[in-house]
Amino acid sequence: MKRTGAMALALEFQNVGKSFSGGKNRPDLKAIDGVSFEVRKKEFVAIVGPSGCGKSTVLNLTAGLDRPTTGSVKVSGETVSGPNPHVGFMLQKDLLLPWRTIRRNVEFGLEARPVSAAERRDRATRELARCKISDFAGHYPFQLSGGMRQRAALARTLAIEPDIVLLDEPFSALDAQTKMLLQKSFGRTITEGGITTLLITHDLSEAVAMADRILVMSDRPGRIVEELIVDLPDRDNPIARRAHPRAGSFINHLYASLKLDERAA
Amino acid sequence: MRVKELIATVLFGLAVVAAWEFIPPAMGIRRFIFPNFSTTMAEFSRMVSAENLWRHVLSTATMTAAGFVLGSLLGAVGGYLLGLSSFAERILSPYILGLQIAPKVAFAPLFIMWFGFTDWPKLLVTVLIVFFPILVNVLQAMKTVDRDQVNLARAYAMSRSQIFFKVEMPSTMPALMAGLRIGATLAVIGVTVGELVGGNSGLGFLITFGQGQANAAMVFNSILLLTAIGIVLYGIVSFFEARILHYIPRVER
Known part of the structure; x- marks a missing residue:
């Protein structure tokens, strides 16, 4: 650099x-x-x-x-x-909300913003694909391994476009x-x-x-x-x-x- | 395996009924002291035809449900409000502890003095007895919400109410549901005491009425029906709990 x-x-x-x-x-x-x-x-x-x-x-x-x-x-x-x-941040703990599906977890950070539900969905879909966990969009956190959960946490972090x-x-x-x-x-x-x-x-x-x-x-x-x-x-x-x-x-x-x-x- | 367990459970029940039917007469215990199964069942059908039993069952069931719903609602709201204000919680916690320990059923005679032989004393005792375990469970859960999860929501610039509705309240659901299960069993006790002390309707009233007539079979039937009401309420709560907490992995039994 x-x-x-x-x-x-x-x-x-x-x-x-x-x-x-x-x-x-x-x-x-x-x-x-x-x-x-x-x-x-x-x-x-x-x-x-x-x-x-x-x-x-x-x-x-x-x-x-x-x-x-x-x-x-x-x-x-x-x-x-x-x-x-x-700023988006991610910890050792994935901090996924256990009562939400992976997709809804990825949308979480966008809910504080004036973003339409359709756009939230689109962005979540895009980030799930980017982090290679699209197949698990409808799963709940407890159904995923630790590594998969961290990928979901990264998708959630990237969804707000920090x-x-x-x-x-x-x-x-x-x-x-x-x-x-x-x-x-x-x-x-x-x-x-x-x-x-x-x-x-x-x-x-x-x-x-x-x-x-x-x-x-x-x-x-x-x-x-x-x-x-x-x-x-x-x-x-x-x-x-x-x-x-x-x-x-x-x-x-x-x-x-x-x-x-x-x-x- | 499952089928075998079910058969064993049913057989055990049949054995208890058989013991109840045959042992008391064999020991020479008189029927009005300890009625056996068939005597109790005969009394049951007499109560249906002569004592308007279903009206009493309906009265108790309605009071139980009303007291449970009202007590849970107030307890949950109180728990959330105290959970949101650590100041109020610190000021009030010694009193909450005191009231939690106080035997709520002891208030029943007082409520009868104040409200007479109406439905109010039963309802109030039930509300009071259901209120505390739910309040305490919700408050405890609010205090132990994962700080990092709240910080995450804060970092996303969520408002206070968004943090409450999206993070804190859902986090407390397991504790709330556990409180509701405890409340469901206590509600039946509250209504029963209210009816025992000052009622002219309901199963608690039938217990005192049966006692006055030395009709143990009537008391037996009333206790069985009170238990059934409790089981139904508990079952309803468990039904909703399983649906609301579906995201928690079940432990294989």
Whole structure:
């Protein structure tokens, strides 16, 4: 990825800090401090870091569920001041509503908008096809496997046509093989659709297999301590990318910068 | 296997009826103390012809249904309102707990003092007894709605009422249905107590009437019919529950 200043920004963090009040007689808890980074349109950026480094805070600030204590967060050039419809997010939990069919779950995010029922259906049909789960449109979530449910969650996230998609550990609850297949499926959908993505993960090889750029966060208070550009081919196929001869050196580099060998469990 | 189980169940019932028919006379227990099966059935047909039994059954069934519907409605609305306002919930929770523990049937004499020998005391006891388990179930479910699911709806910029109707209320359905099942069994108790204490109609009234005449068979029949009313109400609730909660996988038995 070349840095070209003219490229439009999907997400900007400008010197963002977030503290949570620690309660009586206890100092405030600084989750993140002085975090600055950008995600350009159509770019796939991954954030890796030790647990408790404030990765989820980054997600909540971007989705507008929380406000920064200092600095500012902008999505498509506009400062985030509340829940905003230009951000789609997806967690480890699929958050599918169990009483709705997969199709109706995909339509869920559109129901807050002035979109006709017919258009909701059309968009859901399109996203179900894109995520390759059209055959399960009429099923209920309990009838699907974990991997299929995550695909449905991605379809729901894409249906609102967000400017940026936040993925918070979306593969971590899955078994190893399902995980690889789903990464491949997501990689292809995201690359083909030109979808701007911010992936939050603790899995270093996952970050290397999927992202254009990786940001490394430090321990609390979380800061961005390193930026790594992954100039490997096959972004649409994480399985092929993992097998690339240079993939291992990227992983080793991340491993070293997180000082994993010096840390106690 | 299923057929065998069914046969065994039926055989067990027949054995109980046979024991009921033959053991009391064999032990020399007198019929007005412990009427056997055939005596009870003979009394049943006498009650149908001479005591206007079906009118009493209808009265009790109507009161049970009315009290159940009204109590459930109020309990559910109360549960949702308290669930939406954590402030009100914190202020009121000690009183709710107190009222929940108070034996509701003990209010029956009071209601008779206030409303006389009308249908109101029965209805009020029933409403009161059905109200609390449903309120508590709904409130508890509202407090444990998945925060992430609510956040997802918030992130989609849904309004407060959309979040309630699209996420919170459907999430509480299993708890509401469980509350309704408890309420269905309690409704029969409420009506019975109301009729026992101050009624001139209904099966509870027939129980006191039978007791006054030392007619144990009449009491037996009334209890059986009250049970039947409870079973029907429970069955109706279960029927709707199975349809409403169809999306929950059933555990294979």
